[in-house]
Amino acid sequence: MxxxxxxxxxxxxxxxxxxxxxxxxxxxxxxxxxxxxxxxxxxxxxxxxxxxxxxxxxxxxxxxxxxxxxxxxxxxxxxxxxxxxxxxxxxxxxxxxxxxxxxxxxxxxxxxxxxxxxxxxxxxxxxxxxxxxxxxxxxxxxxxxxxxxxxxxxxxxxxxxxxxxxxxxxxxxxxxxxxxxxxxxxxxxxxxxxxxxxxxxxxxxxxxxxxxxxxxxxxxxxxxxxxxxxxxxxxxxxxxxxxxxxxxxxxxxxxxxxxxxxxxxxxxxxxxxxxxxxxxxxxxxxxxxxxxxxxxxxxxxxxxxxxxxxxxxxxxxxxxxIDVGSVVPDTPPLPPSAPAAGRGFTTEVTAVLRAHAATGHLKVFSPDELRSNRLGDLQGEAWTHEVLAEEVLLGWAAGWTAAGHRGLIVSYEAFAPLLLTGLVGQLKQRRLIKHALPSINLLLTSYGWHNVYSHGDPSLITALLGTGDPAVRVFTPADSGRVAVALDEALRSTGRVNVIVAGKHTTMTHSRETIDEERHCGLAVWRHLSDPGEPDLTLVCAGDLATAVVTDAVVGIRSCSGCQIRVVNVHDLTALAEPDLHHYFGTHAAVLIVTLGHPAAIWGLLGGRLKRDVDVIGWAEPPIPMPQERLAAHAGFDVAGVTSAAEALLAKRKS
Missing domain, CATH: 3.40.50.970 (Thiamin diphosphate (ThDP)-binding fold, Pyr/PP domains)
Incomplete structure (x- = not known):
C-alpha cells in the first residue's frame, strides 16, 4: 500500500x-x-x-x-x-x-x-x-x-x-x-x-x-x-x-x-x-x-x-x-568543582563558563551585550550566541536544555521581564516531565541602581517569586567569588529556573568564612560584622549593593544605638520563604532587610511569618531621571537611609 x-x-x-x-x-x-x-x-x-x-x-x-x-x-x-x-x-x-x-x-x-x-x-x-x-x-x-x-x-x-x-x-x-x-x-x-x-x-x-x-x-x-x-x-x-x-x-x-x-x-x-x-x-x-x-x-x-x-x-x-520522534536528553559530564578565588567579576564568571564549556555541553546566549557585560573575552567562542531578541534567546535555551545540555542567558535586569511569559511556561512544562532536565539559567548583570532611568525594572524576579514554585531560585551574591559559586551551582542543577542578580561592576570582596553555609542554606550570619549573643536588631542584606550599604552603615548604627546587632547575608532569596528564620534573625530582634529588587518580593516571601517589627528597603521607582546617588537616597538605599530605618525600628521596639 x-x-x-x-x-x-x-x-x-x-x-x-x-x-x-x-x-x-x-x-x-x-x-x-x-x-x-x-x-x-x-x-x-x-x-x-x-x-x-x-x-x-x-x-x-x-x-x-x-x-x-x-x-x-x-x-x-x-x-x-x-x-x-x-x-x-x-x-x-x-x-x-x-x-x-x-x-x-x-x-x-x-x-x-x-x-x-x-x-x-x-x-x-x-x-x-x-x-x-x-x-x-x-x-x-x-x-x-x-x-x-x-x-x-x-x-x-x-x-x-x-x-x-x-x-x-x-x-x-x-x-x-x-x-x-x-x-x-x-x-x-x-x-x-x-x-x-x-x-x-x-x-x-x-x-x-x-x-x-x-x-x-x-x-x-x-x-x-x-x-x-x-x-x-x-x-x-x-x-x-x-x-x-x-x-x-x-x-x-x-x-x-x-x-x-x-x-x-x-x-x-x-x-x-x-x-x-x-x-x-x-x-x-x-x-x-x-x-x-x-x-x-x-x-x-x-x-x-x-x-x-x-x-x-x-x-x-x-x-x-510511524515514528513519532521523541527526544532522549543527553547526560552531559560535569567539570570538577573549583573554589572561587575572588579575582573580580569578569575573571570569576569567565572561569566558570570556560570550565563548563570544556565538557562540550554548554551554550551561552546573550543579546549582543557580552562585551558590555564585561564578558567580551567570550565573544567569538563557538559556544556563545548573540542576537538582540531576549525571547528568541529563551527559546534557544529552553530547546537546548530540553535536549539535555546546560545553558546560560546573560542579559540586563531591565530587559529580563520580556522573558516572564516564556519562563512561566517552562516552569509549567517542566512540572509535567518525569525526568529532570538541566536548569534554565539567567545571569542579570546590569540593574537599575547603576543604569539610566529607562533601564530600571526588577519585575522579573518579583513575578517569578510570586509563583511560589519551588523550582525558582533567585541568587543575590554579595561579591564576585559568590557569583562564581552561584553560577557553578546553577549550571550543575536540574529542574530549576535560576536567576542570578550580580552587578558587572562588583569589586568588593567579603569574608569567605560563610560561603559554604550560604551555598547550602541560602543565607548565613556574618559573624565578623555581628555582635555575639542575641541581637536587638538584625540587618539582612541581599545583593552586592545592599551588602556594601549595610557594611558601611553597621558601625554607625551600633555606635549611636548601643544595641546588639546581627548581620545576615542572603545568597538565595528563596531561603526567606523557609518556615523558621529565628536561627538566623534571632528570637525577638527587629529586622531590617535591604534588597536589590522590589520590597514587595521580600514581603511575599516572608508571608507575615515574622511576628515582630520588620522593614524592607529596596527598589523604588524614580519619578524622574536622577543621578545614582539621588536615586539611592530616594529609595533609602544609602547609609543615611539604612541608618534612619534602623533607628526607627529600634525606637518602635522600645516604645
Missing part, C-alpha cells in the same frame, strides 16, 4: 478522534446510533487547527518511519493542538503509559473522549510527555526558537515545528526567522500552517498571495515551498505534500534553510473557519446532532477501527510504520 493511502488513513483517524474528543462522552465509534446521551452538554476545545495539524503529524510520523536517514522530531507550536496530540498518543499507546484508563480499546477510547478537556494530570493542551510535545505551547510564538535550540549541535536531527500563521505575527516567531543566521548548526524545517486565521480574525500572513509569502521567506533567507491541501484532491494532495516534506527534510539535513507553507482553509472537512468547538448545543438542537453524525461519518471510521477500536487496514499499517 502506498504512503498516500497510509497518510490518508492516519489523517482521517487523527481528525475523527479529535472531533470525537471535542463532542462525545460515549459510543465514540457508534456514529449512526449517536443520541443526546452520548454527547457533551457543553463541548469545549479548539477545532480550527485540527485538520492541518493532523495532516503534518501524519506525514511527519510516516516520513520518520520510512528510514529517512535522520531523526525527524515534530513539535506542536499551538497548545490548542493538544486534542490532536491526544488522538495520536492514544493510537500509539503512549497515553496509556501515562494513565491505564486510556488503553487501546473501545472502553479506553470512550474514557479518552469523556475526559476531554478536564482529565486530571492530562489537561486539554499539548503535553510534554506525549508525542510531538517537546514544546508545550503555553508561550505563544516560542515554538520556532525552541525548535532551533532543540536541533542545535545535533547534525543528525531535523526538528519540524508546526507553526500557525497567527503565531507568525508574534515578535518571537518573527525574530526567529532572521536569528537562525546566528546558529551555525541547527537543522529546522518549519511548517507554517497557513489556514488564514488567528484566533479571532484573518491572519496577516494568510492574506498574502503565494508569491508574497514566498518573497517574504526568501527575503529572510529561507527557501519556501507552498503546498495547498483540503481542496478535495485527496490522495494526490497526500502524495504531493509527502514528497515536499521528505525533500525538505533531506535538504535541511544538508544545511539548507527551507520552509513549507501548508495552505488550507481553517477547519476544512468540518465547520469551516471555526476556531473553537463549532457545535455547542448538541443536546438542545437536533440539527446540530445530525450535523455531528454526518461530520463524523465523513471520515469513514468503519474503515479505520473495528468494534473494539482496534485499527484496521491502512491505519493499522500506518501505525506499524
Amino acid at each position: 502506498d504512503l498516500a493511502h497510509l497518510a490518508d488513513a492516519l489523517w482521517r483517524a487523527l481528525t475523527y478522534l479529535s472531533v470525537a474528543q471535542l463532542h462525545l462522552r460515549s459510543n465514540v465509534l457508534a456514529v449512526d446510533r449517536l443520541d443526546e446521551s452520548d454527547v457533551k452538554p457543553r463541548p469545549a476545545g479548539h477545532w480550527g487547527t485540527v485538520p492541518g495539524t493532523a495532516w503534518v503529524l501524519a506525514h511527519a510520523g510516516l516520513a520518520a518511519g520510512c528510514g529517512i536517514g535522520v531523526q525527524l522530531v515534530p513539535i506542536l507550536g499551538a497548545g490548542h493542538a493538544g486534542v490532536v496530540q491526544r488522538a495520536l498518543a492514544w493510537m500509539t499507546g503512549d497515553i496509556a503509559k501515562m494513565d491505564s484508563r486510556y488503553r487501546r480499546d473501545a472502553d479506553g477510547l470512550a474514557a479518552l473522549a469523556a475526559a476531554f478537556p478536564d482529565g486530571d494530570a492530562l489537561g486539554s493542551e499539548t503535553h510534554p510527555e506525549l508525542p510531538a510535545g517537546a514544546y508545550m505551547g503555553g508561550w505563544l510564538g516560542g515554538a520556532f526558537a525552541f525548535a532551533q535550540g532543540l536541533a542545535l549541535d545535533h547534525p543528525n536531527r531535523v526538528v519540524v515545528p508546526i507553526i500557525g500563521d497567527g503565531e507568525c505575527e508574534t515578535p518571537t516567531t518573527a525574530a526567529s526567522w532572521l536569528a537562525h543566521r546566528a546558529l551555525s548548526d541547527s537543522r529546522v524545517l518549519p511548517v507554517v500552517h497557513l489556514n488564514g486565521h488567528r484566533m479571532g480574525g484573518p491572519s496577516l500572513l494568510g492574506g498574502m498571495s503565494d508569491e508574497e509569502v514566498s518573497a517574504y521567506a526568501r527575503g529572510l533567507g529561507w527557501e519556501p515551498v507552498v503546498v495547498e491541501v483540503g481542496t478535495g484532491a485527496g490522495l494526490v494532495e497526500h502524495a504531493e505534500f509527502h514528497r515536499v516534506l521528505v525533500a525538505g527534510v533531506k535538504a535541511t539535513a544538508n544545511g539548507a534553510q527551507r520552509v513549507v507553507f501548508l495552505r488550507c482553509v481553517k477547519g476544512w472537512s468540518g465547520p469551516i473557519g471555526e476556531h473553537k468547538t463549532p457545535l455547542t448545543n448538541l443536546t438542545g438542537d437536533p440539527c446540530q446532532l445530525a450535523a455531528l453524525r454526518a461530520w463524523l461519518s465523513s471520515y469513514r471510521p468503519s474503515e479505520l477501527f473495528d468494534a473494539d477500536a482496534h485499527p484496521l487496514g491502512a491505519l493499522a499499517s500506518a501505525l506499524d510504520l
Whole structure:
C-alpha cells in the first residue's frame, strides 16, 4: 500500500478522534446510533487547527518511519493542538503509559473522549510527555526558537515545528526567522500552517498571495515551498505534500534553510473557519446532532477501527510504520568543582563558563551585550550566541536544555521581564516531565541602581517569586567569588529556573568564612560584622549593593544605638520563604532587610511569618531621571537611609 493511502488513513483517524474528543462522552465509534446521551452538554476545545495539524503529524510520523536517514522530531507550536496530540498518543499507546484508563480499546477510547478537556494530570493542551510535545505551547510564538535550540549541535536531527500563521505575527516567531543566521548548526524545517486565521480574525500572513509569502521567506533567507491541501484532491494532495516534506527534510539535513507553507482553509472537512468547538448545543438542537453524525461519518471510521477500536487496514499499517520522534536528553559530564578565588567579576564568571564549556555541553546566549557585560573575552567562542531578541534567546535555551545540555542567558535586569511569559511556561512544562532536565539559567548583570532611568525594572524576579514554585531560585551574591559559586551551582542543577542578580561592576570582596553555609542554606550570619549573643536588631542584606550599604552603615548604627546587632547575608532569596528564620534573625530582634529588587518580593516571601517589627528597603521607582546617588537616597538605599530605618525600628521596639 502506498504512503498516500497510509497518510490518508492516519489523517482521517487523527481528525475523527479529535472531533470525537471535542463532542462525545460515549459510543465514540457508534456514529449512526449517536443520541443526546452520548454527547457533551457543553463541548469545549479548539477545532480550527485540527485538520492541518493532523495532516503534518501524519506525514511527519510516516516520513520518520520510512528510514529517512535522520531523526525527524515534530513539535506542536499551538497548545490548542493538544486534542490532536491526544488522538495520536492514544493510537500509539503512549497515553496509556501515562494513565491505564486510556488503553487501546473501545472502553479506553470512550474514557479518552469523556475526559476531554478536564482529565486530571492530562489537561486539554499539548503535553510534554506525549508525542510531538517537546514544546508545550503555553508561550505563544516560542515554538520556532525552541525548535532551533532543540536541533542545535545535533547534525543528525531535523526538528519540524508546526507553526500557525497567527503565531507568525508574534515578535518571537518573527525574530526567529532572521536569528537562525546566528546558529551555525541547527537543522529546522518549519511548517507554517497557513489556514488564514488567528484566533479571532484573518491572519496577516494568510492574506498574502503565494508569491508574497514566498518573497517574504526568501527575503529572510529561507527557501519556501507552498503546498495547498483540503481542496478535495485527496490522495494526490497526500502524495504531493509527502514528497515536499521528505525533500525538505533531506535538504535541511544538508544545511539548507527551507520552509513549507501548508495552505488550507481553517477547519476544512468540518465547520469551516471555526476556531473553537463549532457545535455547542448538541443536546438542545437536533440539527446540530445530525450535523455531528454526518461530520463524523465523513471520515469513514468503519474503515479505520473495528468494534473494539482496534485499527484496521491502512491505519493499522500506518501505525506499524510511524515514528513519532521523541527526544532522549543527553547526560552531559560535569567539570570538577573549583573554589572561587575572588579575582573580580569578569575573571570569576569567565572561569566558570570556560570550565563548563570544556565538557562540550554548554551554550551561552546573550543579546549582543557580552562585551558590555564585561564578558567580551567570550565573544567569538563557538559556544556563545548573540542576537538582540531576549525571547528568541529563551527559546534557544529552553530547546537546548530540553535536549539535555546546560545553558546560560546573560542579559540586563531591565530587559529580563520580556522573558516572564516564556519562563512561566517552562516552569509549567517542566512540572509535567518525569525526568529532570538541566536548569534554565539567567545571569542579570546590569540593574537599575547603576543604569539610566529607562533601564530600571526588577519585575522579573518579583513575578517569578510570586509563583511560589519551588523550582525558582533567585541568587543575590554579595561579591564576585559568590557569583562564581552561584553560577557553578546553577549550571550543575536540574529542574530549576535560576536567576542570578550580580552587578558587572562588583569589586568588593567579603569574608569567605560563610560561603559554604550560604551555598547550602541560602543565607548565613556574618559573624565578623555581628555582635555575639542575641541581637536587638538584625540587618539582612541581599545583593552586592545592599551588602556594601549595610557594611558601611553597621558601625554607625551600633555606635549611636548601643544595641546588639546581627548581620545576615542572603545568597538565595528563596531561603526567606523557609518556615523558621529565628536561627538566623534571632528570637525577638527587629529586622531590617535591604534588597536589590522590589520590597514587595521580600514581603511575599516572608508571608507575615515574622511576628515582630520588620522593614524592607529596596527598589523604588524614580519619578524622574536622577543621578545614582539621588536615586539611592530616594529609595533609602544609602547609609543615611539604612541608618534612619534602623533607628526607627529600634525606637518602635522600645516604645
